[in-house]
Amino acid sequence: GEAVPGKAEGWRGSAEADTYRRNLIERGALGAQHVAAITPQDIAAHLRLMAKPKLAERVRSHVENVLAFAIAREFRTGDNPAAASGPIAHLPWPKLDQSNIVIPHPAMPAKDVPKFFHDLQTVETPAARALSFIVLTAVRAQEAVGAKWGEIDTKDMVWTVPGSRMKGQGQGRPHAVPLTPQMLGIIGVPGAPDDYIFPGDADGHVGEKSPIRTLRPLYSGEADVHGFRSTFADYVVENTGIMDIERLADLA
Numbered sequence: 001g002e003a004v005p006g007k008a009e010g011w012r013g014s015a016e017a018d019t020y021r022r023n024l025i026e027r028g029a030l031g032a033q034h035v036a037a038i039t040p041q042d043i044a045a046h047l048r049l050m051a052k053p054k055l056a057e058r059v060r061s062h063v064e065n066v067l068a069f070a071i072a073r074e075f076r077t078g079d080n081p082a083a084a085s086g087p088i089a090h091l092p093w094p095k096l097d098q099s100n101i102v103i104p105h106p107a108m109p110a111k112d113v114p115k116f117f118h119d120l121q122t123v124e125t126p127a128a129r130a131l132s133f134i135v136l137t138a139v140r141a142q143e144a145v146g147a148k149w150g151e152i153d154t155k156d157m158v159w160t161v162p163g164s165r166m167k168g169q170g171q172g173r174p175h176a177v178p179l180t181p182q183m184l185g186i187i188g189v190p191g192a193p194d195d196y197i198f199p200g201d202a203d204g205h206v207g208e209k210s211p212i213r214t215l216r217p218l219y220s221g222e223a224d225v226h227g228f229r230s231t232f233a234d235y236v237v238e239n240t241g242i243m244d245i246e247r248l249a250d251l252a
Helices: 013-026 040-047 053-072 110-120 126-137 141-145 181-187 210-215 227-239
Strands: 158-161 175-178 199-202
Touching: 013 053, 040 053, 110 126, 110 227, 126 141, 126 181, 126 199, 126 210, 141 210
Parallel strands: none
Antiparallel strands: 158 175
């Protein structure tokens, strides 16, 4: 922002500005260079300072964003040297393994979530309550729809998901999810320990696909239920001091 006049004005609050400053100015020498002089080699050298490929890719996108702004404002000319498909693709830096990249689920933009969540509260079905719970807790659908009352500790406000229902890095390990009064209000009055919180016809609970069928009539954009995990992670990274999505312990 300091090197590109006007760029910082578009940042969404101090947290995003801090993220850009940490990634582009406080680390390495890239921030000391004039935007017109930055080369793909300079960018690759800066990215090699990042410990993990995911963080390096996020920083590359930050550099690309700043340089795109600089080109638009005529502070530099030519192609963007940070473009993923440009020369930087042929230089050494911690790149993501393209063969192992998983296509992300379409995620609802954070700015659309408040209205969607408000509209969701007008639907009085177990599937709608399950979807509300998923949005607030950022858990996977299969973890939420199979929840039983015995997993909920209303006193300490913790939901312990059994390891048998966990996927990803948390597979096989119980996962503790902190609960808020709003989350407890959504699931309602506790039942017997073995009762499902969201009852339905799929082995006694709502089906794993039921939340997406609830989402679609309420939101016309491109989004699915699993994408709320990405929405949560992106919001945290962009609005807090946490830069590395991999460090978000909430997303087991």
